[in-house]
Amino acid sequence: GAGVSQSPSNKVTEKGKDVELRCDPISGHTALYWYRQSLGQGLEFLIYFQGNSAPDKSGLPSDRFSAERTGGSVSTLTIQRTQQEDSAVYLCASSLGLAYYEQYFGPGTRLTVT
């Protein structure tokens, strides 16, 4: 079956612009996660959604970052007024549920802020 998909695969933007990154989880997976992978910080958690519950936003680095999940499926991560330190690979994952379940990752979106 189809895995987690993300778009775009690459995004180059100018400092100060807003960007939107999209994630399509595996069908039937109720949990969706966003992580960021950067050279200096490794892989770090950003936010997760589980069903209709309020998202856990505890990993978002600043209020310039936000995410939504529409209809319990597709998710969009939005970064406003991008900064050079936002350059990283943004990875999305989904799972059948929280905590005990295996997380499956998409190919990522490489964001470069110039």
Added chain:
Amino acid sequence: KQEVTQIPAALSVPEGENLVLNCSFTDSAIYNLQWFRQDPGKGLTSLLLIQSSQREQTSGRLNASLDKSSGRSTLYIAASQPGDSATYLCAVSGANSKLTFGKGITLSVRP
């Protein structure tokens, strides 16, 4: 705060060698541990998931063990091949469901 350590950061071995990759974590209150493989410029591929109640999991030439009380996991790769060259990451999940990752071990298998 959970911390995950993988040492060494890089490893180079000749083809055919059996090898062990180590992972340690500071908080033993985990729900599960996952081993991932990452090829350059690609996403993460899940290799094995070990639940906190389990001691090991096997898939093909891969075997992962978990000693929760001592905060350690190992990934054993039998008869390594050049195609095994990649970065291997371990990650633990706690009650908060977030994965905490190690920095990874970059493995190079020489033909």
